[in-house]
Amino acid sequence: MTAVQAVTLIVVALAGTAVVVTRDPARQALVASVFGLSLAVLFLAFQAPDVALSQIVVGAVALPAMIMLALRKIIRREEVNRGER
Amino acid sequence: MSFLPYAVAAWLLLVGLYGIVTSRNLVHLVVCLTVVQSSTYVLLLAIGYRSGATAPIFADIPTSRSVVDPIVATLTLTDVVVEATVAALLLALAVQAHRRFGTLDPNEMGALRG
């Protein structure tokens, strides 16, 4: 096992723990983006460039965007509910 | 040291499950689920790796060179994109649940009523 792989594995484990420990979903979206990037570097270190390509876009762009958009819908509904009452 | 990839995969699985079980917010729960999914990717690619081998692209290397396993790469790359869309589906469910129950806390959502 090379040094790059070992270091990236540790970073991935730490980032994964950080994602779970962050309780606020809006902040968690950004931490998930960092986690996705570290996974992409790990896949590259494991000699799988195809998987790294998919993971970069999905994990760092698409998934955090969807989380933020879902949160936006929820917050809007809460504002409307509060405004009506 | 060679058990490290498997240990990281197991750790990600357990930590993600802990996040799901103790979650108080449905959106947080879905993101923890993606952590669990990524543990399977790490496990698959760790299994398919061969020491001293390179990526399975023969555009610039002779075809006799040893490469890592291409099958696990295939499984993982289709899985990455598909699981992101499934996570989007779960987020849509969370949005609808909030609309129905007024809260995102799984503990406070009432039972389903017919």
Added chain:
Amino acid sequence: MSQRLRLLLFGAGALGLAVVLAWGFAGLPSFGDFDGRYGKVLAHSAVPQIKATSAVGATTLDYRGFDTLVEEFILFTAAVGVVVLLRVQRAEDEVPAEPEAVRRPTARSGSLRSVATALVGPVLLLGIDIVVHGHLTPGGGFQGGVILMTALFLIYLGGAHMNLGRLRPLGAMEASEGVGAAGFAVIGLGGMVIAGAYLENFIAPGAVGSLVSAGDLPLLNIAVGLEVMGALLVVLGEFLDQRLLMRKGQA
């Protein structure tokens, strides 16, 4: 069931799972010593048999084409599920539409708008390049499809709307998704009709390393790319209440 009791129960279960995982992983070959014959056979017959220099591309679309077909349909179904959940409810919804200033999130940030608009063209070209060269270099339908999705999403971030003339933009995205999914299945039928087996590679392999080679792999890559781009844009459009793609003149 109280929170503490649930946590204790989870702790016991997790401990058991950890023990079983450790025992299972101990039986795996040590990291780097994997001797998978199937993988070796596929990797070393991709070039002579199909003339595709990317063994992963050849495996995804030819040797394990059925798995990719099923995964495509999972993607399609998940996108349809999001549409069913969010669009049908919108008709009977009480939440009013947002005012214009909120609808354009980048209206006030000039640098974000200019960078996003400038990047649309290059990212679009990059996406097409990666989709089409999937059988030669790392890439293919899935990777290129998500990059194409990012390119079109940048149009929204740049504060503009996608104007496709008479064609309704969201309808175009749904059509792209459908064409991609159906295209993959139909090309498989071509394999059944011409070569005798469903999804069999029925176009001549061609010369190694050229763009038009590896049989029907470029066509399948394009179908997958269309489907992935369409599905992800439909999902994002649902979350954005369809504001991602609007006709010009519609506020």
